[in-house]
Amino acid sequence: MTTSAFPFGRLIRLALLCLGAIVFLAPYVFMISTAGKAQSDIFTSSLSLVPEHFNYVQNFTKALSRVPMGRLLWNGVVVCGLIFFFQVLVAIPCAYAMAKLRFRAARMMMVLVMLGLLVPIHATALPLYVAFDRTSLLNSYAVLVAPFTISVFAIFMFLQFFRAMPDDLIHAARLDGMSELGIVARVIVPNAWPAVTAFAIFSVVAHWNDLYWPLVVISRQDFATPPLGLMYFRAAEAGDDYGALMAATLTITLPLVAVFLLAQKRFVEGITMTGLKG
Known part of the structure; x- marks a missing residue:
């Protein structure tokens, strides 16, 4: 391959991309490797990614038996699904009103939306905890979902997407006699799926991996989310059994990887169409 066919600048870009991929994939590769190692293979002076003794079956058996892994995954699906549903239900009408009315x-x-982007959950955790405690909603799905039902990031993201939609489409729907709610339901939502899919990735990843808020409001394993369940696993059952712990961690991260790979094309399309690509 000649230099003209493969310019030096492109080679540098590919090298930087490969380096970035290695940096981001290294923790996941290490987790997969450790999930198949025996305890004696983990605490050795030599670093090897290939286990000397393949203990995947034993470690995954421990991960699935010592904690209610199915319950943890179900809680994660319910909480993330409800949060995403209410965030979209609130954000789409708000963004449409700000973009087209x-x-x-x-x-x-x-x-207010821009200011809301600057306020982290940590700043409001204490008053929210007191409010939920007084209403006896701790240790429930409601306490995990309610604080996140309004997402200013979702409003901002859909706002950018709706601004790019042609006004003639909205005017034509109004001439046909549609109400504003009808326009949202029958015109805006069907055309907003790329943005919805892109936001779904942000929302699900953020709340599936969230440990801070569940750690504050949940003290029962019945309502524990996957990250919180891993804390119970590590502290109460596994001790220093890092092979089983990595197997449990791999189990709860695989759904996120699978969902992202399936929605990757829609995700990139949604980000591009919302004007957030930079």
Whole structure:
């Protein structure tokens, strides 16, 4: 292959991309390797990614038997699904109103959305905890879902997407006699699936991996999310059995990897169409 056919600049870009891929994949490769090692193979002076004794069956058996892994995964699916449903249900009408309707408070609402992006959950955790404690909602799905039902990031993301939609499409729907809610349901939502899919990846990954809020409000394994369940596994059962712990970690991360690979094309399309690609 000649230099002209494969320029030096492209070679540098490919090298940087490969280096970035190695950096991001290294923890996952190490986790897969450790999940198949016996305890004696983990605590050795030499670092080897290939286990000397393949203990995948034993470690995964421990991971699935010592904690209610099925219950943890089910809790994660329920919590992430409910959060995503309510976030989209609230964000799409709000973003449509700010993008396509004219009213005096539009600029103020945009300022509030931008300010809302700056407020982390840690800043509101204490008053939220007190409120849920007084209403006896701790250790429930409601306490895991309610604080995240309104996502300012979702509103901002859908706002950028709806601004790119042609106004003629909205005017034509109004001439056909559709109400604003009808336009949202029959015109906006069917055309917003790329943005919805892109936001779904952000939402599910963030709340599936969230440990802080469940750690604050959940003290029963019945409602534990996957990351919180891993803490119970590590502290109460596994001890220093890192092979079983990595097998459990691999089990709860595989659904996220599978979902992202299946939705990768839609995700890239949604990010591009919302104007968030930079």
